[in-house]
Amino acid sequence: MAETERELLRQEAAYAGEGISVRSLEDSIRTERARQDGRLGELAGMKLRNAEIQAALAREMSRLKELSDQLGKTRAQPGRLARLLRRLFGGGKQQLEHRSIEELLRAQYEASAVRVKQAAELVDRLEAAKQELYDEVERLNRKIVESATNEETAAAMVEKLQRLKVELEARVAALDPTSASGRQMQADLDLARRRLAEHTTKLTLFGTAEERISGLKQNTWKLAEVIGHLQTDVTRYVTAAGEKLDLIAGQIQAIGAAADASLVLLELKQSLEAMTESVQQTTRFVAETQAYFRDNVDRMVDDLHVYDSETERVLTETAAMSDAWGEAEVERALSAAIARKAARAPGPEAAPK
Amino acid sequence: MTEGAGASIPARVLCGAEESAYVRRLRETLAAARLGSHYPDGTKLSSHLGVLAPEVHRGLYPGLEVDLRSGLPTYREWTRAQTDVKVAADQLRQLGARAELERKAGGKRGAIHEKQLAKHDYYAAIAEAQLSPLGEMSVALRRSDPETKRAEFHVVLDKLDASGLFVRYSLDFAQTSEAWARPVVLLQADDARHTEGFRSLIYQFTSYDAEFTFLRLATMGGLAVERVVKGVVGPLCLPWTKGEAPVRDILGADGFVAMFALDMAAVDVPADRDNDPFADLLREKLSPEARAEYDASRQRYGYKVFKDRKFVAPRGVVAGLKGLCEGRGGRNVIYGV
Numbered sequence: 001m002a003e004t005e006r007e008l009l010r011q012e013a014a015y016a017g018e019g020i021s022v023r024s025l026e027d028s029i030r031t032e033r034a035r036q037d038g039r040l041g042e043l044a045g046m047k048l049r050n051a052e053i054q055a056a057l058a059r060e061m062s063r064l065k066e067l068s069d070q071l072g073k074t075r076a077q078p079g080r081l082a083r084l085l086r087r088l089f090g091g092g093k094q095q096l097e098h099r100s101i102e103e104l105l106r107a108q109y110e111a112s113a114v115r116v117k118q119a120a121e122l123v124d125r126l127e128a129a130k131q132e133l134y135d136e137v138e139r140l141n142r143k144i145v146e147s148a149t150n151e152e153t154a155a156a157m158v159e160k161l162q163r164l165k166v167e168l169e170a171r172v173a174a175l176d177p178t179s180a181s182g183r184q185m186q187a188d189l190d191l192a193r194r195r196l197a198e199h200t201t202k203l204t205l206f207g208t209a210e211e212r213i214s215g216l217k218q219n220t221w222k223l224a225e226v227i228g229h230l231q232t233d234v235t236r237y238v239t240a241a242g243e244k245l246d247l248i249a250g251q252i253q254a255i256g257a258a259a260d261a262s263l264v265l266l267e268l269k270q271s272l273e274a275m276t277e278s279v280q281q282t283t284r285f286v287a288e289t290q291a292y293f294r295d296n297v298d299r300m301v302d303d304l305h306v307y308d309s310e311t312e313r314v315l316t317e318t319a320a321m322s323d324a325w326g327e328a329e330v331e332r333a334l335s336a337a338i339a340r341k342a343a344r345a346p347g348p349e350a351a352p353k
Numbered sequence: 354m355t356e357g358a359g360a361s362i363p364a365r366v367l368c369g370a371e372e373s374a375y376v377r378r379l380r381e382t383l384a385a386a387r388l389g390s391h392y393p394d395g396t397k398l399s400s401h402l403g404v405l406a407p408e409v410h411r412g413l414y415p416g417l418e419v420d421l422r423s424g425l426p427t428y429r430e431w432t433r434a435q436t437d438v439k440v441a442a443d444q445l446r447q448l449g450a451r452a453e454l455e456r457k458a459g460g461k462r463g464a465i466h467e468k469q470l471a472k473h474d475y476y477a478a479i480a481e482a483q484l485s486p487l488g489e490m491s492v493a494l495r496r497s498d499p500e501t502k503r504a505e506f507h508v509v510l511d512k513l514d515a516s517g518l519f520v521r522y523s524l525d526f527a528q529t530s531e532a533w534a535r536p537v538v539l540l541q542a543d544d545a546r547h548t549e550g551f552r553s554l555i556y557q558f559t560s561y562d563a564e565f566t567f568l569r570l571a572t573m574g575g576l577a578v579e580r581v582v583k584g585v586v587g588p589l590c591l592p593w594t595k596g597e598a599p600v601r602d603i604l605g606a607d608g609f610v611a612m613f614a615l616d617m618a619a620v621d622v623p624a625d626r627d628n629d630p631f632a633d634l635l636r637e638k639l640s641p642e643a644r645a646e647y648d649a650s651r652q653r654y655g656y657k658v659f660k661d662r663k664f665v666a667p668r669g670v671v672a673g674l675k676g677l678c679e680g681r682g683g684r685n686v687i688y689g690v
Contacts, residue, residue: 049447103556106488113436121444124472127465132457249429250362252515 005167008160009191015150017143020205028209032216035136039223042129046230049122056115109248116241119234126231133224140217147210154203155337161196168192207337362517363595364427368416369407375417376406379425379589382611382665385688391615392584393511393519397485402426404434404479411471423517424589424596424609431487431513434479441480448473485519486511490552495525503529510555518587520559525580525619526570559583562632564658567618568647571654578654580619588612597631603673610674611665622657629660630681665690 018024168189175182367375380399388395403409405417405426420427448454451473457466490510497504508524558566563581570578590596590610600610614629651658666674668689678685 103488103552110432110435110487113432114439117436117440121440121447121472124465124468125447128457128469131465246429249427249432250364252428 005164005188008164009188009195011157015153015202015206017146017150020150020202020209022201022205025205025209025212029212029216032140032213036216036219036223039129039133039220043223043227046122046126046129046227049118053115053118053122105248105252109245109252112241113245116238116245119238120242123231123234123238126227126234130224130227130231133220133227136220137217137224140213140220144210144213144217147206147213151203151206151210151337154199154206157199158196158203161192161199165189165192165196203337207340211340362427363421364418365421365593366416366418372417373407375419376402378609379611381690382589382609383586385665385690386586386611386613386663387688388584388586388613391521391523391582391617392613393485393521393586395586397483398519398586400483401431401434401485404438404482404484405430409478410475413468413471413475419594420517421593421595423587424591424594424611425517425519425587427517428487428513431485434482435484435487437476438479438482438484441476444476445473445480448476451477485513487513488556490555501529503527508555510552510559512556512559514559514585518585520586521582521584522555522559522563522566523580523582523584524555524566524570524578527577527579529577563616563618564647564651564656567656568650568654571650578620578656580617580621582619583614583616585612585614585616599677600631600674603670603677605670608667608670610670612662613664614662615660617659618656619659620654620656622659625657625659627658627660628683628685629662630678630683630685631662632660661685664688 168185172182172185172189175185177183177186380402383395383399383402386392386395407414407417414433418427418430419425448469451470454466454470454473458470488511490508493507495505495507505527506525508522508526510520510522510524512520512522514520555566558569563583566583567578567581570576570581588594588596588611590600590604590612592601592604592606592608596610604610612631614632616629616632662683663686664674664678665688671687671689674687675685678687
C-alpha cells in the first residue's frame with residue numbers, strides 16, 4: 001500500500017468549528033429553535049401590547065367624538081354661547097352644569113399623551129428586537145458558511161476514500177485471503193470503509209445542518225421583516241399623533257386664556273378634529289396590524305412547527321443511517337450532496353453577464 | 354436655544370448646558386422662595402422640574418421648551434414629565450433587567466441598545482418622583498351642623514394655569530342646604546357630581562383674581578364665602594422672556610427675577626391693602642358702570658382684599674428690584690440668591 005494511501009486513511013479532515021454528531025446537531029437545532037420560540041414570545045407580547053393600546057385608543061376616540069360633538073352644537077347655536085357666557089360671567093343663581101372646555105381637553109390630552117408615549121416606547125422595543133434579529137441572522141450566516149465549507153471538505157474526503165475503497169477491494173480480490181498480505185489488505189479495506197462511513201456521516205450531517213440553519217435563518221428574516229413593517233407603521237402614527245398633540249398643547253394654554261372667544265372655540269374644534277383624525281388613523285392602523293399579525297405570525301408559527309417535524313424526520317433518518325451503513329447509503333449521501341450543490345449553483349441564464 | 358415652532362404660545366427651546374442651568378436655577382429659586390401653604394407645593398414643583406433635567410432624562414429628549422410669557426416650562430413639558438412618571442413602572446417591567454440591557458449596550462450592537470439602557474436608568478430615577486398636579490382639586494369638609502343644615506368646606510385647587518403659571522386656589526365657604534341635614538355627612542355619589550361641577554367652575558376662574566372668584570361664588574345660591582386665596586408661582590423673568598419691561602431693564606445679561614404673588618379676598622381681612630407692584634386687576638379693566646357694581650358688591654358681601662408679591666433674584670439684582678417695587682408703592686420681601 002502506497003504511503004499516500006496510508007496517509008489518507010490516517011488523515012483527520014480539517015473541519016471548521018466544533019465537531020459534529022447527530023446528538024450535537026440535534027442539540028444545536030433545538031437551541032436555535034428555543035431561541036426563536038423566545039423571539040416569537042416577545043412578538044406575542046408586543047402583539048398583546050398593541051391590542052391594549054388599540055382598546056385604550058378606541059375609548060379615547062369615543063370621548064373625543066363626544067367632546068367634538070358638544071363643541072359643534074355650541075357653534076351651531078349662537079345664542080347658546082351667549083347663554084353659556086352669561087352663566088359664567090352674569091349674576092344670579094346658576095346651576096353647576098357647565099364643564100370647563102379647557103379642563104375636558106386637558107384631561108383628554110393627558111390621556112392621549114400616555115397612549116402616544118406607550119406607542120413610542122413600543123417603537124424602540126421593536127427597533128431593539130429587530131437589531132437583535134439582524135445580529136442573529138449574521139450569526140446564523142456564519143454557521144451556514146461553516147457548515148457549507150465542512151460539507152465540501154467531507155465530500156472531498158468521501159470521494160477520495162471511495163476511490164481508495166474500490167482500489168483496495170480489487171487488491172483484496174487478487175490476493176489469497178488467508179495470506180498475511182491478504183489479511184493486511186483486508187484490514188486496510190476495513191479501515192477505509194470505516195473512514196468512509198465516518199466522513200459520509202459527517203457529509204450528511206453538515207449538509208443537514210446547512211439546510212436546517214438556512215431554514216432557521218429564513219424564519220429569522222421573516223420575523224425581522226414583520227417587526228420592521230410594524231415598527232415603520234407605528235412610527236408613522238406616533239409621529240403624526242405627536243405632532244397633533246404638540247399643536248394642541250400650545251392651543252390649550254391659548255384656549256384657557258380666552259375661553260370666551262368664539263374664535264378660540266372654533267380653533268379648539270379644529271384641533272379636536274385634527275386629533276380625532278390622527279387617532280382614527282391610529283386605530284385604523286392598529287386594526288390593520290392586528291390582521292397582519294393574525295395572518296403572518298400565526299402562519300409563521302405553523303411553519304416552524306412543520307420545520308420541527310421535518311428536522312426530526314431528517315435527524316431520525318440520519319441516526320438510522322449511522323447505525324447501518326451500507327454502500328448504497330454512502331452513494332446516496334454523496335449523490336445527495338452533489339445534487340444539493342448542483343441545485344444551489346446558478347444556471348447559465350442566472351450567470352452574471 | 355431655538356424658537357419653538359408650531360406652538361400657539363411664544364416658546365423657546367433650551368438645550369444642553371443651557372437647559373441644565375435653567376432647571377437648576379429654577380429649583381434653587383423655588384427652594385429660596387419659602388412657599389407657604391397658600392402656594393402650590395414647592396417640593397413637588399421642584400421634584401417635577403427634576404424629571405425635566407437633562408441629567409435625569411440623559412439626552413432622551415432634545416431640549417426643554419420654555420413659555421416666554423411665564424418663563425416656566427410649557428404645559429407640554431410638564432405633561433411630558435407627568436406621562437413619563439405614570440408609565441415608568443410599566444416600562445421598567447417591559448425593558449427587563451438592567452444587567453441584560455447593559456450587556457447588549459456594551460456589545461457594540463448600535464445606538465438602540467444604549468438608548469434602552471438610558472431609558473431604564475431614566476425610568477428608574479423618576480418612578481417614585483412626586484409631581485405637582487397640573488389640575489387637581491381636593492375638597493375637605495371642615496364642619497357640618499345638621500340643625501342649621503350648614504356645612505363648611507375647605508377647597509384647594511392646584512393648576513398649571515393657561516397663562517403658564519402655577520396657581521393654587523384655596524377657598525373657604527359654607528353652604529346651607531337640605532343635603533347637610535343628615536347627622537353624619539359623607540360625600541356620596543350625588544355630592545361628588547356636585548363637587549365635579551364646582552371644580553369645573555373654579556377651574557375656569559383661575560386666570561382671574563381672588564376678588565372675582567369671591568364675587569362669583571358669593572352670587573351663587575346657598576354659598577357663604579369666607580375666604581378666597583390665590584397663590585401664584587411665576588413668572589420667572591429672564592433677559593429673553595416676555596416679562597414686565599421695567600423688570601427686564603434691571604436684569605442685565607444673566608439676571609432673573611422670580612415672582613410669587615398672593616391674592617386674598619376674605620371677610621376677616623381688616624382692611625384693603627395692595628402690596629403687589631405688578632398686580633393685574635380685573636377690576637381696572639371693567640367699564641365705569643361695571644366697576645361701580647363691583648364696588649357695591651364689595652360693600653354688600655363685606656370682604657376686603659389683600660395683595661402681596663414676594664421675589665427671588667440674584668443678589669446683584671436685588672437693589673434694582675427693590676427700587677422698582679418702592680417706586681410702585683410696594684414694600685416687598687426679596688430673597689437674594
